[in-house]
Amino acid sequence: MSDRFQYPNDREARSAARAKALEALLIEKGIINATTVDTVLKVFETRMGPFNGAKIVARAWVDPAFKQRLVADTPAAIAELTDLPEGMAGAEGEHMRAVANGEGVHNLIICTLCSCYPWPVLGLPPYWYKDPTFRSRAAREPRAVLKEFGLDVPTATEVKVWDSSAQIRWFVIPERPAGTEGMSEAELAALVTPESMMGVAVANAA
Amino acid sequence: MLTQFEQYAVTSMMGAGDTPPRANGTLCFASEWERSAFGVALALARDGHFEWEDFRRNLIAAIGDWERAQTPHTPDWNYYEQWLAALEATMLQHGLTTPEELAARTGAAA
Numbered sequence: 001m002s003d004r005f006q007y008p009n010d011r012e013a014r015s016a017a018r019a020k021a022l023e024a025l026l027i028e029k030g031i032i033n034a035t036t037v038d039t040v041l042k043v044f045e046t047r048m049g050p051f052n053g054a055k056i057v058a059r060a061w062v063d064p065a066f067k068q069r070l071v072a073d074t075p076a077a078i079a080e081l082t083d084l085p086e087g088m089a090g091a092e093g094e095h096m097r098a099v100a101n102g103e104g105v106h107n108l109i110i111c112t113l114c115s116c117y118p119w120p121v122l123g124l125p126p127y128w129y130k131d132p133t134f135r136s137r138a139a140r141e142p143r144a145v146l147k148e149f150g151l152d153v154p155t156a157t158e159v160k161v162w163d164s165s166a167q168i169r170w171f172v173i174p175e176r177p178a179g180t181e182g183m184s185e186a187e188l189a190a191l192v193t194p195e196s197m198m199g200v201a202v203a204n205a206a
Numbered sequence: 207m208l209t210q211f212e213q214y215a216v217t218s219m220m221g222a223g224d225t226p227p228r229a230n231g232t233l234c235f236a237s238e239w240e241r242s243a244f245g246v247a248l249a250l251a252r253d254g255h256f257e258w259e260d261f262r263r264n265l266i267a268a269i270g271d272w273e274r275a276q277t278p279h280t281p282d283w284n285y286y287e288q289w290l291a292a293l294e295a296t297m298l299q300h301g302l303t304t305p306e307e308l309a310a311r312t313g314a315a316a
Contacts, residue, residue: 019239021311037245043212050231123231130221194231
């Protein structure tokens with residue numbers, strides 16, 4: 001094997017050794033403990049992320065009355081769900097408002113500041129989301145922007161753009177895909193992407 | 207409004223040059239050491255061992271050094287290599303470790 005191919009593996013092994021050494025040193029000194037890293041990552045991996053939004057959407061798909069309540073009073077409806085992490089309906093989530101896609105209407109959310117992104121439900125925003133060009137174009141010509149995302153919204157369908165702010169953080173309830181009648185809530189949740197809850201895509205096909 | 211340090215820390219990097227890799231609304235780690243380096247840095251800042259901004263300054267500096275050092279032979283970009291360099295630098299600056307301790311651990315020259 002030539003050096004060319006060897007080099008990246010060496011780098012990787014060196015970085016792994018350095019990271020491990022730092023963590024071990026800090027644990028030995030009592031500055032952190034063996035579970036510190038997992039505790040920090042738990043916030044991102046289980047507490048706040050698009051998997052929460054996906055659960056909410058899947059419930060709305062199987063329960064039309066819940067969907068109505070979700071649109072009418074989003075935090076109260078979210079608070080009904082017991083399998084979401086603590087605090088989902090409060091704190092950062094307290095000003096959340098859901099808008100539903102349906103016959104003749106497609107919703108798109110944008111926001112100026114990433115701090116306005118509904119994190120607990122959608123997770124971390126994608127790179128392009130904070131781009132001023134994306135934001136201004138999405139507000140001005142949403143159909144053209146959606147087309148670039150591969151979403152051709154029929155002319156008869158109204159496109160509504162919602163600008164999140166410190167007061168209200170929006171998310172979209174995408175339409176339930178066809179052919180999903182027999183699916184469980186968990187199976188349905190797996191079809192809900194962050195992009196579909198931003199309105200730049202539809203939910204994945206079954 | 208922001209109740210979680212973890213959330214504040216990552217949000218502060220959004221849209222800036224040091225924003226971490228992510229896909230589908232979650233952080234991306236290519237290996238366990240990247241995850242560890244991320245978790246250790248956040249935990250140390252959260253617990254007040256240094257300011258998050260101190261770490262970020264070092265991270266931005268490490269990324270800048272890498273960019274300036276670009277030659278045809280520069281190794282492929284790895285965000286978490288810069289992160290790890292910044293974490294080491296910040297820990298050294300705040301007396302959380304010493305060059306000797308690090309060298310003893312990794313077998314590398316201090």
